[in-house]
Amino acid sequence: MLVASVRSLLQQPLQLFLLLLGMALGVAIVAAVQLSTASARHSYQAAITQLDSGATHQLRALAGIPSQLYVQLQRAPQSWSVLPVVRLEPQFVVTSSQGDSPALKLQLYGLDLLIEQRLRPGIFSGMVEGQLDWSVLMLQPSIWLSKQVATKQGLTIGDSFILHTPSGCHSVTLVGIFDDSQRPELAQRALMDIGQALMLKRETQLSYLDMMLTETQAEVLQSWLIEYGWAERVNLVQLEQHNPQPLGDAFYFNLNAMALLALLMGSLVVYSVIALSLQQRQPLFATLRLAGVSAAGLISGLLLELLLLSSLATLAGIALGMMLAHGLMPLLVESQAAFSVAPVARLHLSGGDLLRLWLLGSGGALLAALWPCLQLARCSPLQLQQPVMDTLQPERQVSRWRLMLVVMLLLAAGLLQQQQNLWALYSVIAALTLICALLLAPLLRMLALGLSQLLRRRPLALMVVRDGLRQQHYSQGMMLVLLLSLSSSIAISGMTSSFHQAFHSWLQQRLDAAIYISPADNHSGGTRHLDDKTLQALQARLLSSPEVKAYDLRWRQSLWLQGREVSLYSANFPQAATDSYQFIDQLAKVDSKTLWQQLRAGEGVMISEPLAWHLKLKAGDQLQLGPALSRPVLAIYSDYGSYQGRMLVGRSDFQRLFQAVPPYGVRVWLWPGVDAQSLITEPGWQDSRWQLRLAGLILQRSDQLFEQTFLITDALQLLFLLVALLAMGTNLLALQHHRRTESQRYRALGMSPALRRLIVLGQALLLAFSAGLLSLILGELLALLLTEQVQKVAFGWSIPWQYDGWRSLIALLSGMVAALLAAWLAATVGGKS
Amino acid sequence: MKPALKKAQWLGLLVVMLLLLALIFMAEPTAHTSQSSQSLHRLVNSTGSDTQPGWQQASVDYQLQFPRDHLAHNRFAVEWWYLTANLKAQQTGDHFGVQFTIFRRALNAVQVGSVAPDQNPWLQPQLYMGHLALTDTANAQHYSVQRFSRQGPGLAGSAAQPLSIWLEDWRLQANQPDQLFPAQLRAQAFRGQRPQSFGYQLQLTPLKPLLLQGEQGYSAKSEEGGNASHYYSATRLAVTGQVLRQGGWVDVQGLAWYDHEWTSTTLSKNQTGWDWFALQLEDGRDLTVIRVRGQPDYWQLTMSDQQGRPLPVKGLPRLQVLGHWQSKDGVRYPAHWRLQLTAPELDLEIRPRLANQEMRHTVRYWEGAVTVSGSHRGQGYAELTGYDAAR
Structure with missing residues (x-):
């Protein structure tokens, strides 16, 4: 039976190719993301925990x-x-x-x-x-x-x-x-x-x-530290808290979510191709059943056939995934380097990984094919001899989707009770996607009805619209694919571009000085500071330059606050340096100028938004900086430079905390009209003891780093669209097969192949347009959630969502082009078969 | 037509597969950790040789003084503080044997003393090794652990105020200034209430004054001279306290024996090891018998009376091995002896409380509680070294 079935499948080589390609690509994306992220994570973890292995806590001071x-x-x-x-x-x-x-x-x-x-x-x-x-x-x-x-x-x-x-x-x-x-x-x-x-x-x-x-031991130790007077000098840090991983985690989470969506697309390809293939082989199955093959035997054979095919596709997918992962690894490493981690780009693949991927690919394919196979098993030999087996039952599917939606919403509501829960937000995202999926059919119906009114006098166009509406339960698969791919693409690019804009404008504001001077990157290790001699020489240089309007020394140290390593900054904060700070929260009835004066006088501190978020602080709250040193929070300022948190303190407080720590850098403001680039080439500015960096170059480098970090999501989106294209193509192919009787009728009526192809393309456009419209709304909604909520929960900073019309237009157009390509593919193949 | 399989079964299968898929996807890849480790044996055996010049040598002219000589003698190559005890559970009468030893090994004669403590105490070239053992005779179990530490900024060593010898949290500490005993001993292997945890917290009260071994504390180890140590003992200490056995504390009491010895020489070329017996007779006398095995054997015997005064011992003893015990890997130790002395006249039969009391660590030896019968009854501890080399 298996041999007969496979022979029959081989008669449709393109379908078989699509089936294998869909599965392989789905698995490849998952494999690539899994392998590269697992490898990067592994090397990252290994790099930082090789010597911490087994350690659960650290005592730091x-x-x-x-x-x-x-x-x-x-x-x-x-x-x-x-x-x-x-x-x-x-x-x-x-x-x-x-x-x-x-x-x-x-x-x-x-x-x-x-x-x-x-x-x-x-x-x-x-x-x-x-x-x-x-x-x-x-x-x-x-x-x-x-x-x-x-x-x-x-x-x-x-x-x-x-x-x-x-x-x-x-x-x-x-x-x-x-x-x-x-x-x-x-x-x-x-x-x-x-x-x-x-x-x-x-x-x-x-x-x-x-x-x-x-x-328990940690609690005992904490008490011991208090008892023996160490508690104020040292911090007991739980290592999971100490590892600065939230950014990495959210990054991996997004990648994995994309990979899972790709697998879902791959499953839709499998579903469509299997459904189509079963329909095509219906006469063969009827004959087999009449020859005495039981329904269970038939189903077992089909599942075995699928297992073989999916294993083949999965292996191909893993191989392809490994190739992709090799390409992704450098990008991931770059992105990790941006998070101050320097892992090694080496692909890490274990037997367990291979097994997991194989189970994922084959299991996903079997799951996707289960429903059509079950439907087939339910049919009697007599029913199998009917022209077309109705494998899809849209009404029942819709009711199931509604049930899932209710579950999703309940889950989201439950999780939202707990603040700072990423999973709650992702549940909301899933629920929103499901709502839009349920709205696809009504939207198509409304659009078709409207178009029917408009196209009353154009019978061919009317036929395209009405026929499309009649076949909507078959075309839902394609619309769903389009909805998922376009909306996630819009959402992710919306989030990254909003983040980029916010980050860029913040950096532009913050880099208010013209030149930044720091100690030369010499052979010394550890934290670099400007030693006394260097500082004297530098100050002499600055004071003798008439182009210099002002300069400000900067001090920096780390401070452990509630198990969090916070960067503490101090300076004299001249007027020029304070304009770039945007306050999110500040003491009531006190203007900014007074706040800065209070900071300089050591009457309070200013903290960054991520620090305020993680420590749940607001302006006016008291913060314990050290033994017998408590200061109120004067203001909370916007900051994207560190998700661990930063704090500004006055010079007197800094000295009280760290005594004579030398400065680590100098900011230099120039008079208007002075060209910093040519100034620093003048004699006396370049010195082996320090390095000069221009604000513009820092900004440029930051942008480069950002682009590198999110290049990986762009690369994945392209692959993602390719799988979506395949999924749509196979869906349309199935639709074509289902309506082949009609097609023959059109042919008998004298309709040329080109005209028939035009009908298919027109319908695909209609479907793509409906799904595209909904995707625009869903995509921007998801972008809003990802930008304003997920970022806040994951990192503690607020990013305003930026709407970009071009983004939507490009997504809509690319979706329609993909749909047209898929339709052309389906019409060509369907026409031939 | 009836469905080929019941829908519920399929649904169940579907749920299981979904769960499986979810689990597979969510599972984190396991980190690969290396399990191999280097042998500390090699590390310890690579320590500075005691034959190198610069070490202080034991001298017959050296006058032992206390509390000074309770402390470490860093200019000597090796040193050890030894406490053994035979204890009895107050409630059940179960017997326990206790061995607590701290060894010190200087790494480099030249650099000893060259590092000022306030300069970088981590570089003090002194290595400490601790052995902790408990013989649970009633349950026929012998537990032992080994621990290493550098002297460092106070991780191990000895101190005068209060008088104490320690290796991390294993500690023997005097109750009074200037006198080592009475003292408290606290040491525990493993943590929490794990079944394999064992340890003790004991109060040690002297019943006799300190006994200087050999010639006023100069303990020769061979006829030709040169090989010698400084050595004194507290041969009879009353013990009360608790022993941790299989996760539970047991009230105990009994007798302990304390030794402190330091030297810069080990055995001479023709010597292979020693048999050491510390015996507490029921009549109140205590006997130390040391036989350094070689060609010929070298003997050292010290005996004290009920008040701790040295008793003259004349003539060479006769030590006859009546039985052996062999470890699983073939190391064969004597395990039953007959000890005969002419003056004072003693004919003792010495038997281990438990055959397997082998200390199988970086240094391998047999150290165990023994009973004494024959002409006089008693108890004690025996130490047998150098038998693994003959395997």
Whole structure:
């Protein structure tokens, strides 16, 4: 039976091709997104958690962790699992007879290897060369490097090279090499003994303490910190909270949502092609049933046939997906780099991933084909001999959709009770989409009735309209595909363009100075500051330049507030620097000028919108900055620079918190008419101790970064449209097949093939226009939700939704062109068959 | 026509598949973690050699002084503080054997003392190793764990005020200034109420004064001289407290034995290990028997009376091995002895409380509670080293 069925299917090679292509493309997009995001995520996670593996919490302090706290924790009877870490980001240069090799930036971890061995033995994995010689590690400046770096630099065990650190140059000896061939994220990693790392750092403070705690232990520890007077100096951070991932999460969520939609499209292709194929093979099935094949046997055979085909298509899809993923990975890496993460672009594919994708592709195809197959099984041999089997029951489908809608709305309502819930918003989006899907048929009917009135005197056009209306329950599939693809395309481009505009104009306002000066990117690691000598030279330069209208020094430090790492900024805030801040909320009855004066006087702080959102603060609330230092929030300002949060404080408060921290940068305002570009080329401006950046170039670079980040969504949208095109084509093909009797009748009446094709194209246009109109409304509604609600919940910043008529027009036109292409394909193929 | 399969079945199948699909999609890919780890054995065995010049050597002229000599002697290569105890559960009478040891190993003779504590204490070249063991005789179980730490900024070491020796949260601490005993011992392996957790919190009260082993604390280990340590003991300490066994605390009492020894030399070339016995006889006398195995064996015997005064021991003892115990991987230890002394006249039969009290860690040895019968009854602890090399 299977052989007969497959032979019959092979007689329609184009359908078979469409079936396989639809499935393969659907799976390919899912595979590409899954593999590339999973790989990027994996390398990201591996990069940041390789040494944190198993750690649930970290103890952090602004100025580092005193060793004494670590000792006290280790000696406490509670037996907490604590691991001290010293982090450095030095560069190293290998000096050889051919000259110095290019400097490489290393992430240097200073660890207590004895504690690591006990609590985190994974650290010792992959040692390929060298030995763990305790006396050497502890007593001499020795280091472990990755195989990749060691090979690249031509280093072998026992070789010495120079490390550049904030405290100067140090010669270290390579004593161990670990294998990073399977874990490229380790390539830049270097390990040292903690004592030696502290020597390099010339500090006694540890960077942080990794801890492995249960929730109860964390609570006990918190009490312990209070009891022993550490609570005000250190923060216990739960690692999930600390990882700055909301942006990444929302980004991945959007990508996965798009991928799932693509799979849905692929399923619609499968559904249409299978329904069509079953109709075409109806006589064969009738014969088989009459020959004694049971309905169950028939269904089993069909499902087996589909399983074979879907497996084939899925494998092709996975292969295609891997190729796509290779292309997507660099984009993803770029986008992650924009989020201050530097993962390694390496595709990560496990057997589990393959199985998951195969199950997803084959399972999706089987699910999509289940309904037509079930309908077939319900038919008696006699019914199967009828000209056309009615595989679709629109009324029942609509009632099911209504039920789903009610469930969606209930779910959304329930989730909306909890604030800041992304899933609630996505439920609302799903419910809105479903409502529009249900509105498709009435809209088409209304449009057709209106057109019927207009086209009364044009019989051919009238036929196109009325015939289209009569076949609407067959054409709903195509309309649904169009609705989904166009609306999601409009929504995503609406969100990204609104974000881009908001970000761009914010940056333009914020970059109010002409020149930004920061310390040169020299060989030192860690936070860079302008040292006293550099600052003196710089200030002398600025004061002697008549072109300089004003300049302002800037200070920056991190502060832990309620488990959140917040960037704290301070400056003298001259008038020129304050104009660019837009307040979202501010103290009542106080004008902006007074607020800035209060900030300068240390009478309060200003916080960014994301920080206010995450800490649930409003203007007037008190904020505890440190022991016995509490300040009111004077104003909340708009900020897209950091979703972790920023805060502005006066100089006196900053000094009180951080004592003598040197400034990290200088902003320079020029007199009107002075060309910054030519000014900085003048003698005395360029200096190896600092780097100059022009506001315009910073803006340009930011725009580039943004474009790179969202290029991936554009790339996916194109693929998405391709699957939608296929889905529409197969839907129309099914429609063509269903009306082949009519077609023959038209032919008998003398209608030329071109005219018949014109009817199909006209109907496709009508359907596309109806679905397109609804898509415009739905798409913009979704864009509004994504821009103003999802962004707020995910990142804490408000972005005004921007309507763009061109966006809608382009989407509508591309939808109609896709529909016409699909119709042409269907008419050509359908005509031939 | 009847449907081929019941609709409900199909619906069920559909739901299951949907759930499966959802699960598949939602499931996060698992991170690949490396399971391999390097052996700490190699790390420890790569520590500085005690044969290198610069270490301080034990001297017969050295006068032990307390509390000074309770503390660490960083210029010696190795040092250990040892406490063993035979305890009895107050309610059930179950026997427990306790071994608590902190070893110190200096990594480099030249650099000892070269790092000022306020400069970078993490670079102090002192490595500490702790062994914690509990023999649960009633349940025929022997638990032991090992822990390493550097001295660092106070992770392990000894201190004078109050007198204490510790390795992280394992700690022996004096109750009074200038005297090590009475003291408290607190140590626990693992955490929470896990079944394999064990530990103890014991109050130790001296019943006798400190006993200087060998010649006034100079304990020679071979005839030719040179191989020696400084060594003293508290041979009889009354113990009360609690033992943690299988997640539950048990009230106990009994007797403990404390040793503190430091040296810069190990065995000579023709010596393979030692058999050490610390025996507390029921008549109140305590006996230390050390046999350093070699060609010939080297013996050291110290005995104290009921008040802790040294008793003369004359002649060489006769130690006859009556039985053996073999570990699963073939290391064969003596496990039943007959010890005979002529003056004072003793004919003792020594048996382990439990055959398997092997400490199978970085350093492998057998250390266990023993009973004494024969001419005199008693109890004690035995330590057997160097048997794994003969495997």
